[in-house]
Amino acid sequence: MRLLSKTGRRARAALLLAVLGGFVLGPGALPAHSAAAASGGTEKTGGGQWKFSREISVPETAPYYELYLDEAVYRSAAEDLRDLRIQDSTGAPVPYYRESGAETVEEHSAVYSTALIHKAVKETDTLLDYQIKPLAEHVDIQGNRLVFELPAESFLKHVEVWGGYDGQAWELLGTGDLYATSGLSEDSITLERSYKFSYYRLVVKNNPEGLEFPGLTLVDSSREWSTAAFMRQKTPQTEITQVKNRTEMVISNTDRLRIGKVMLGSTGNFLRRYELYDGDGVKIPVTGSGELYWLDFKDTRISRTEIQPVMPVTADSLRVVIYNLDDAPISITDLKIEYLVDRLVFAGGEKTPYALLYGNALASAPQYDIINFKDRISGEQLVTAALGQEAPVPVTAAEPTGTSWWLQGRWGFNAIIIAVSLLLILIVARKLGRTR
Template sequence: MRRQKQTGKRARAAALLAVMIGGSLLGLTGGPVPDRTAASGSAEKTDSGSWRFSRAITVPQPADYYELYLDEAVYRSAAEDLRDLRVKDGTGAAVPYYLERGVESVEERNKAYSSELIHEAVKGPDTLLDYQIQPLAEHVDIQGNKLVFELPAEPFLKHVEVWGGYDGTAWERLAYGELYTTGGQQADSIVLERSYKFSYYRLVVKNNAEGLKFPGLTLLDSGREERMTPFIRQKTADAETTQSGNRTEIVINNADRLKIAKVNLSSSGTFLRRVELYDADGVKLPLAGSGELYRLDFKNTRIARTEIQPLMPSSAAKLRIVIYNLDDAPIPVTGLSMEYLVDRLVFAGEAQGDKAPYTLVYGNGQAAAPQYDIINFKDRIDGEQPAAAALGAETAIPAEAAEGPGDGGRWFQEPWLFNLMMLAVSLLLILIVARRLGRTK
């Protein structure tokens, strides 16, 4: 009896000791894990997780700042909002950068100049109309890249030439195109190849036997397309076309989450159709223009608008184009291409003692968006024209290398996982002690 009491006391004491050991361990680790994001009393964000991909950055020569444009591989593998992009120098240290998004860089720099029709003449079958542009202010240069004409009221289609001059006597031919009002559509403008500073413009209306009048001209200076040009890329669309009742449906697969700004449809024949655009969730996206596709063939002339352009670029995983055919045969679609916008990344270099080679890493869903002071100097940096850099081939980062120094034990620092492990150790100790004491009975 006395031996049994002693054995029971030892068992209870051993069990209590095991529980106390386990509880002590849990008490030491079960509380809040020190906030690794805090430094010197501030709540700065620190990245977690690991990066999966890297790209070497080629730079031409040492410079204060470099710029590069992102490509499809980055959009495919980086976080959707690009918060996980990091630029590293040759020592592995983070390099400050900022992103300039293509859609954000679009500027509606529109200036409108009125004009006066100062001369009109007939030369053979053609009509010549000369306009003098009115400056916006004294001693301010006139500059424009688009001519908008006041059209006749009746339906018509005319081939035209546009000439420019500084004094109204010497002329330089600038463009050739069509002006028309027909089939519910009209074209009242001629877009020039670039901005010119001419004070006079001449419109030559070819074969104008009807004597059509074009009494007014407005010269526009628009910087929208020029500002977007560096951000635009083109590619053939990955699409599937089906017919459903009186509708043609085209689904564009956008697995790379590219910011699609325009879809160009290649076709043949004559048609005028209503079109709508939807994202992957079935939300209808507003379109630029009239929301119609048309292709009208006239003698020696073809008038067409076969592009679908959302008001805002879309990075939806799928875009669905719906073309309403009514009782007509479906449009013969012979090709589909798209334009998308990329982002420009500008990062700091070091002209003296450059820290190349540089590397871009991405592919970390747990990374937080960095905050660098460099964004505050964006306008000044852009004015200095950063040196052009280029991205190399994409390389997968091995898992152990991606963790980085000291990251391999992060799983051990997760409170719930460590507590669970300590509980298991405590139970195991209790079981071992109980079995040994059982054998001493």
């Protein structure tokens, strides 16, 4: 009986030692996925830490807000912006969807044919009236650019464009120049916005020779108007050098902005061919004829000093090569770029202020339900929010390194339990053997 009593006490002691061993190991010995579940679910990020935070200020309470990104975000965020996160004042994620101005740059046009219905001469001016043919019955006519059929001879004319609903009352829409000279031509007038007029009048100023403009095409282009809110301008860092008979301009784009246009300021008469390359020397296709020109006449100026890639470019640098042949280099007085930004649309709430986080190369792109309601939200009145100053996010403590990491895994936990169990069994067995 005494032997059994001692054995029982030793067994109970072994069991108690095993339990105490489990407490000593603590929660750090639990499998990693169990510890994560105990701490509560978090948004899937793919790992890593965010480097920067910007407060988002809102002027008023609204169901939905729009937030346009700026250069600092593009400079530090992931190139595809997958690491953008919006949080409310409690740190909870705020769902959003992103709209890119670059996605709407592709031309989408409706083209209307017309008929010349009236021609008149008023002193030295020629008046030409055109009627627009609708695309379908009971469908509104809408256009923002007029493209004219030009005379065969060389000319340059100042013109006025008028619009009307009935061909009787007219509204002045704008002025411009139409010309075909020195191998250059301009056959269109772009209006300030889209109009729904059924009639257009072209007034050709000072046209005693009676030049004819027999055809007109009305175009409704979404290219310029749909991207207007996404457009920004800046003066970039630029290096200009003269290499033999070429002028080379290297434009820095370290912020990886989506450059849609390069605008040059210059003086003097010139006509030059140019090419556009990225930083790796790959040629970038451009719209137009690939020529820059500035021609001053007695009472007018013909110019085209803008370089527009077919699609926005995010290369870290652009190189413009202007071929001067035997002429002196052109005088460049100014250079600006026009670039496109992205917009975040997110739902409003009471937990303000909001914050934008970015700068996490390991983050994965979030997936929110709000994208499914994009079409409905686009019809809402969006209130514009603003970004505050950029601030670094405090770095959280890293996980222990060295040999302790394996203790927190499933295999480490199992190995410790087995080792402790074997040790206790061995101790008990030896004690029992001595008792006998």
